[in-house]
Amino acid sequence: MWTWFHRLASPPSFYRFADRLAPWLLGLGLLLLAVGCYGGLFIAPADYQQGDAFRVIYVHVPAAALSLFVYVLMAVAGAIALVWRMKLAECAVVAAAPIGASFTALALVTGMLWGKPTWGAYWVWDARLTSELVLLFLYLGVIGLNQAYSDARTAARACAWLALVGVVNVPIVHYSVQWWNSLHQGSTILSLEAVRDPKISSSMLWPLLLTLSGSFAFFFAVWLRRLQNEVVARERGANWVRDCVLQAPLAAVSNEQSGMTGPELDPSMQSRQGRQRHGEPRGAD
Amino acid sequence: MNAMLDAAWAVFVRELRLALRRPAEATQPLVFYCVLALLFPLGLAAQDVGLRAFAPAIVWVSALLAALLGIERLFRADVDDGTLEQWLLADVPFPMLVGAKLAAQWLLIAAPLIVAAPLIALALNLQPQAIGVLLLGLLFGTPVLVFSGGFAAALTVGAPRAGLLIPILVLPMMCPALIFGAGAVRAAQVGLSVEGPLYFLAAMMVLSLTLLPWAAAGALRNALE
């Protein structure tokens, strides 16, 4: 088990692993989302209080759950990156941030669209809404920080620090509805009490569980793809990227133009030239 | 242990000495704070009753912006001239040195803001009973402002153009201080209980003082590598 993880952490084997897994996750996620949305919009009954307005829940709750989950994931990956200096974990932090930010924005927007018909206001400055907005800024900070550095590794490690510090906000978002009197409702499904004693009728719950799991599958699929891109960009000088990613297009190009590094070259030569060609130019020390 | 404290003290004193060398630069935040806070009454009608309602937010936002002023340059000189390398290699925990530097910055930037706050508050027509709460809130809240600003400065010290990034980075860390700091003053204005927000500010202060020197030190080490 442990050695399996160890092997997976090496960029090439991760790349191949993600390549195999991501399409399945994407397909599964889209399928679950489609069935869940259909169930939520057409099959589930209207709510006794809110009528059809409650159907926003099928987008809002998965988006909000993921906005918190992704940040925790970033913080865990950040801790791993900082402690064990693992390149894959560094990539994981930066790859997750834009997806998390999108889910957070989606949660905020759907929440506003839901708030107007039910509460009577798009926005109130209560604890849940404010802390979720802060979460969005934390995500934007990570994205901005990543782009501020020219060196990908320094950028990723700075982002890891920010993710670690910002994770303090996650429990505040989650428990804000318990700790403070808020206009926002309490947790319908994401609390221990709700697991013991469901707060939502099963005819309304199953589409929610479908869109929730579908969103997670969708997130993991997109995350794996972004991670692949990140890893390839970071490792662009390495042999395995040449072999398993760039091989086809590069071989075509080099055969047409000036016959540079072709597959017929001696392998050791090839690796050396590959590194020098694709690696960053050597700067001053 | 003594050697560690001596080293931290040396860092602290060095910061004060550097500020004394450049008095104009060191007093900039205070001047900025006073000017900013006093611009609001100028923009309102004379004796506008709304001023009093806005006073807590004005004081706090001014303090926040003053604490951000020039925070980007906090570690830059020490990185550029190689001083930070010597800090890293000294036989003293690096976070402690960073903490000492930030503590000195608090004394230089934030303490004058707290001292000037009663005058600003009077100029903004704040009720006298709310001034004590304002000061207590600033006392708890300004370390959060300075330490989170220091953390953001450490995160961006290796990035060439990070000036616009710093507000985004510190906003999530500073806005709770703003919410509860100004909230406590508002509560005091209308006679509500102020204990809750003040306790929360104190909790944030303790958390910032404990965790942010470590995080800032880690970010600096990363930027130096």
Added chain:
Amino acid sequence: MANEGRYCKSQERRRVPHRLHCARNFPALAMSPLSVSDLAVSRGDRTVFSGLSFRVEPGEILHVQGRNGAGKTTLLETLGGLRVQIAGTIAGGPGASERHWLGHRSALNAALTPLENLRFWCALNGAGDSELLPALDQLGVKAQRNRLCGTLSTGQRRRVALSRLLAVKRPWWFLDEPLAGIDAAGLQLITQLLAAHAGEGGTAVVTSHQALPDSLPRLRALALDA
């Protein structure tokens, strides 16, 4: 990844036997050799060098050579403890209080005087500052001790930075381009410092584009470009 690096050759340049029986001022504990094996270091995502192995014996002066970008500073930073390698081991290196690090930046704040800068440095390192004035004197910058560092010339600042080596005695020296901006007299001075240091049994790792004088005892060169 790591196995495709360039192997760096170290070559003995000169061996000076006449200093071998000199007095050893440093405790035996600190004088274990520094041995580096299969070292790989990256800056960002770029592997600067890999598969580097060499040894530094006590009393030696190792001159790290190489063209721009070969990784001289990177190697020195790794040996000095500022940078963590991605592969390989460094054994027998000095502890924090046994080494002097002098980067290519002099670690002098422009708004403070040399004396203030150095006193701060001594306090930072838990060392007394009684040797500061003699050290500045020996490096010929005692007269400038109360001027702001921002007003000193590059060479003067370099001399102030070098006076740390004398103000606090430490067995390991890691010097990055100590000759940069130094005049002919300064070169002579640094040569003397290094010779005296090695004579006392101290070790120095020095990066420099310029050649170090052949008169130095136990000078060895490490060429970083294959």
Added chain:
Amino acid sequence: MSGLSKRQKRMAAVLVLVLGVGGAAFLGFTAFSKNMMYFYTPSDLLAGAAKEGATLQLGGLVEKGSLRREDGLKIVFVMADCEKQMPVRYEGILPDLFREGQGVVATGKLGIDPVTGERTFVASQILAKHDENYMPPQVAASLKTADGKHSCAPFKSLGRPAENLAGKPMTAAAEAPRS
């Protein structure tokens, strides 16, 4: 040099971290037990938590049978938090969800009703607060008591710790739906 071994230094660092985080947690939870609310409850107002004339938020359930519509958009109703009641006067547009038995949060001031001379909360904005329960209307109908009240659990008074009330519906309120 500093007289501490690496192990001792690490111990000291852990100690500082534990003390700091623990202290912050203690202060934070003390804060939660104090007044940190987005809104107050009728019990708080009657216990004198706020002065007259201060703008604040008041949260509670619209008492069944108390809603009275006057001319135009003016309404008068009683807001309750399972223990105390507070009359509320409001003029303006109401959210769709506003109805008797519904949780609401009103922004306004405590004052004296010009008509009745009672202490009244004069609201300038009313928002509906729905709870975390979702069910189809027929299920809700079968679960509701004749009174049709909702749980007052989300309306925590300052005086009472939150856990005493969490999930405890008022005697006359609807039980949490079981599906």
